[in-house]
Amino acid sequence: MDLEKVDRLHKALSTELMTACTEESVxxxxxxxxxxxxxxxxxxxxxxxxxxxxxxxxxxxEGHCRDASAMARARLLEICxxxxxxxxDEDPWPA
Numbered sequence: 001m002d003l004e005k006v007d008r009l010h011k012a013l014s015t016e017l018m019t020a021c022t023e024e025s026v027x028x029x030x031x032x033x034x035x036x037x038x039x040x041x042x043x044x045x046x047x048x049x050x051x052x053x054x055x056x057x058x059x060x061x062e063g064h065c066r067d068a069s070a071m072a073r074a075r076l077l078e079i080c081x082x083x084x085x086x087x088x089d090e091d092p093w094p095a
Contacts, residue, residue: 039068
């Protein structure tokens with residue numbers, strides 16, 4: 001994996017998204033939906049190009065989704081001011 005490429009893509013995408021969100025006065029829910037759509041399109045492009053057997057591809061997709069979910073959860077907890085180590089011992093959003 002080329003982490004420099006990942007960093008360049010992240011910077012470009014995040015700059016564009018933040019600019020658009022600021023100009024459009026986007027709510028957190030709208031921004032989250034946009035990010036999820038972007039992720040699903042990128043993942044679909046990855047799947048369309050993959051030459052892996054279906055079983056391996058499904059495993060890859062599930063792994064990418066878990067990783068993305070974990071990163072999003074950690075960032076949201078950080079933004080909300082939760083201690084990340086304590087946050088996993090309790091439900092951060094009780095019903």
